[in-house]
Amino acid sequence: xxxxxxxxxxxxGVEIDRLRRASAHVGAIAAFxxxxxxxxxxxxxxxxxxxxxxxxxxxxxxxxxxxxxxxxHHRWDLIDxxxxxxYGELKPQDQIVLVVTTSSHRAHAFAACEFxxxxxxxxxxxxxxxxxxxxxxxxxxxxxxxxxxxxWDEAR
Amino acid sequence: MDFSxxxxxxxxxxxxxxxxxxxxQGRRVRCIEATIFMRIHLHFFAALREQLETGTESVDLxxxxxxxxxxxxxxxxxxxxxxxxxxxGRNVRSALDRRMVKDDALMHDGAEVAFFPPVxxx
Numbered sequence: 001x002x003x004x005x006x007x008x009x010x011x012x013g014v015e016i017d018r019l020r021r022a023s024a025h026v027g028a029i030a031a032f033x034x035x036x037x038x039x040x041x042x043x044x045x046x047x048x049x050x051x052x053x054x055x056x057x058x059x060x061x062x063x064x065x066x067x068x069x070x071x072x073h074h075r076w077d078l079i080d081x082x083x084x085x086x087y088g089e090l091k092p093q094d095q096i097v098l099v100v101t102t103s104s105h106r107a108h109a110f111a112a113c114e115f116x117x118x119x120x121x122x123x124x125x126x127x128x129x130x131x132x133x134x135x136x137x138x139x140x141x142x143x144x145x146x147x148x149x150x151x152w153d154e155a156r
Numbered sequence: 157m158d159f160s161x162x163x164x165x166x167x168x169x170x171x172x173x174x175x176x177x178x179x180x181q182g183r184r185v186r187c188i189e190a191t192i193f194m195r196i197h198l199h200f201f202a203a204l205r206e207q208l209e210t211g212t213e214s215v216d217l218x219x220x221x222x223x224x225x226x227x228x229x230x231x232x233x234x235x236x237x238x239x240x241x242x243x244x245g246r247n248v249r250s251a252l253d254r255r256m257v258k259d260d261a262l263m264h265d266g267a268e269v270a271f272f273p274p275v276x277x278x
Contacts, residue, residue, distance in 0.1 A: 060254035126277025127202035141274035
C-alpha cells in the first residue's frame with residue numbers, strides 16, 4: 001500500500017530505507033515532511049498553537065490521495081512513491097504528512113514530490129482545527145495553496 | 157370513499173407516491189403519475205458539520221431534485237442555519253460517492269453525498 005491515512009506517527013528513515021531497497025534502479029529519492037507549527041501567522045495576527053486536530057473523510061481521503069499519486073506517476077518517470085498522512089490530535093513539532101518519491105532521475109523525483117504536496121493541499125479531504133489560549137478555530141484554506149496547485153495544471 | 161363518479165386519488169408510501177384515476181363505470185384504475193423516492197445519504201464535515209449540527213442524515217429526494225446543485229438548494233430551503241451555511245456565495249465543496257463533483261452531478265438511489273469547507277490538510 002502506497003497511501004496510508006492513520007493517526008500513528010511514522011519513521012521517515014524506515015520508510016525511505018524501504019523504498020531505497022525496493023529497487024536497484026533507484027538513483028534519486030525526494031522526501032517532504034509537513035509538521036505542526038506552533039504559530040499561525042495570518043494577516044498580521046499570530047497566536048501560539050498548543051494543539052491541532054485533523055479531521056478527515058474516511059474512504060474519500062484514501063481515494064483522493066491515491067488519485068494524486070497516480071497522476072504523479074503518469075506525469076513523471078517514477079519508480080515508486082509513498083504518502084502517509086496522519087489525522088487526530090497533534091501537537092507543535094509533530095509530523096503530519098510524509099511524501100517520498102523515487103526515480104532514476106533527481107528532476108523527476110523532486111518535481112513529483114512537490115506536485116503531490118501541492119495537489120494534496122487542495123484535493124485531499126482533511127480539515128485542521130487549531131487550539132490556542134483563545135480557544136479552538138478551524139484553519140481557513142489559503143488562496144496561495146490554490147495558486148500552487150494551479151501552476152501544475154497542464155496547458156490545454 | 158364514494159366511487160359513483162370518476163375519482164382522483166393519491167397514495168404515498170415509504171417507497172414513493174402515485175396519483176390514480178378511478179373509473180367505477182368501466183371498473184378500471186388508471187395510473188396518472190408515479191414517483192419512486194430516491195434515497196441519499198448526506199455527510200457533513202468540519203466547520204460545516206458544527207454549523208449545521210448534523211454529521212450524517214439520510215433523506216428521500218423529491219422528484220424534481222436530481223443534481224448536486226438541486227440537493228444543495230433543497231437543503232437551503234430548510235432555512236435558518238441551513239441557508240446560512242449552504243446559501244449562495246458560501247464556499248462549500250461537494251462530493252458524490254467519495255469523488256469531488258460540481259453542481260451538475262446527477263444523483264442516484266443510495267448515493268453518498270458530502271458537503272464540506274475547502275480542505276486544509278498537509
